[in-house]
Amino acid sequence: MQALHPFRLAPYFRTRIWGFHDLSPWFDYKTEGEPIGEVWLTGEMCTADTGPFKGQPLKEITAANGEALLGEGRAGEEFPLLIKVLFPKEKLSVQVHPDDAMAQRYGEPRGKTECWYALDAGPGAEVALGIKPGTSPEQVRAAIEESRLEDLLTIIPVHKGDMIFVDAGTVHAIWPGAVLLETQQTSDLTYRMYDYGRPRELHLDKSMEAMRLTTGAGKVAPRNVNGHSVLIDQKYFRVEKWNGTLPSAQNASANVVQMLFVAEGKLTLEGEGLEPFSLDRCQLAVIPASAKDWTLKSDGAAEVMRILPQSA
Known part of the structure; x- marks a missing residue:
């Protein structure tokens, strides 16, 4: 592939x-x-x-x-x-x-x-x-x-x-x-x-x-997992919040497509063979399941939502 x-x-x-x-x-x-x-x-x-x-x-x-x-x-x-x-x-x-x-x-x-x-x-x-x-x-x-x-x-x-x-x-x-x-x-x-x-x-x-x-509707309390927060982990989706540590291919690998939404800050997504691109607040990046190498970098405080589909 x-x-x-x-x-x-x-x-x-x-x-x-x-x-x-x-x-x-x-x-x-x-x-x-x-x-x-x-x-x-x-x-x-x-x-x-x-x-x-x-x-x-x-x-x-x-x-x-x-x-x-x-x-x-x-x-x-x-x-x-x-x-x-x-x-x-x-x-x-x-x-x-x-x-x-x-x-x-x-x-x-x-x-x-x-x-x-x-x-x-x-x-x-x-x-x-x-x-x-x-x-x-x-x-x-x-x-x-x-x-x-x-x-x-x-x-x-x-x-x-x-x-x-x-x-x-x-x-x-x-x-x-x-x-x-x-x-x-x-x-x-x-x-x-x-x-x-x-x-x-x-x-x-x-x-x-x-x-x-x-x-099952209602407010969901966050869980801290390995330095980030899991905001919801349900049948169809999982939503995490990352600040301080940012997601990368090393600490946020997945066998499905994932989405990164910038809630705060300005970031750059880099990777081997990839032309770097910026991610401002309210912008979203798609990380394909087959993506091998990628890293988020920020010059200051940032908050990133990582969203993944779950098997129904």
């Missing part, structure tokens, strides 16, 4: 009615048109910004490089994780994602389990995560029809550095006040339950089918 070099991906900006027109200081991006709510970092339309793949969409890179990119036995698969930065200026709809079994009943390859890491959070930042204990499905449906579903949601505060797990089937909503790094299964399946009177389609029947009143 030919070894592939790491490469940086260019972000893709997605319009959302609940987003911002100006994403500074996180991204140098302003628009007079529709607001931007999501910045996709590993979407299939994101293009390589460095190296031999420069200008190619991630979907094409993945299809052409199979196991060398994704790992042994993964040829023919899609890129396994969709990573985004979310900028909610307004409340997102109350929604729920199906699990794999339900998604496949409707002809989709997979469901959507995700997690949120708070890159920043202002005073009073909150999210809705789950239905209050003791609530029945009939009460949920009635609350939707009577425009009072918010009364039945479990609300949790969000602080900078929090990791929140959002299991498939969890009724949830993101509210203003935080900037979130989202890691999720590669899926865009969302069933909208309630939208505060906005004129957008609701998916009530599928929402009720997907909803689970008890899930």
Whole structure:
């Protein structure tokens, strides 16, 4: 198998009615048109910004490089994780994602389990995560029809550095006040339950089918492992935070593709036979499974999120 070099991906900006027109200081991006709510970092339309793949969409890179990119036995698969930065200026709809079994009943390859890491959070930042204990499905449906579903949601505060797990089937909503790094299964399946009177389609029947009143969702406490923090280690993904010591081929080898997201600082990625490239805050590098030699260097303080897919 030919070894592939790491490469940086260019972000893709997605319009959302609940987003911002100006994403500074996180991204140098302003628009007079529709607001931007999501910045996709590993979407299939994101293009390589460095190296031999420069200008190619991630979907094409993945299809052409199979196991060398994704790992042994993964040829023919899609890129396994969709990573985004979310900028909610307004409340997102109350929604729920199906699990794999339900998604496949409707002809989709997979469901959507995700997690949120708070890159920043202002005073009073909150999210809705789950239905209050003791609530029945009939009460949920009635609350939707009577425009009072918010009364039945479990609300949790969000602080900078929090990791929140959002299991498939969890009724949830993101509210203003935080900037979130989202890691999720590669899926865009969302069933909208309630939208505060906005004129957008609701998916009530599928929402009720997907909803689970008890899930594994909630805040996750970090674990210290060999000088870095494991923020979450779940069925589909593992997210780590590195500062002080930075990941390299020597201390962060993997037999699958991995992603490095710069939360703080400015770094350079180097390696044998690799033209060095920079990684600024909010930029992401893809480390192919077959990459043999790579090192991150920083002139000052830096914080790097290392994200890996897990076997389902």
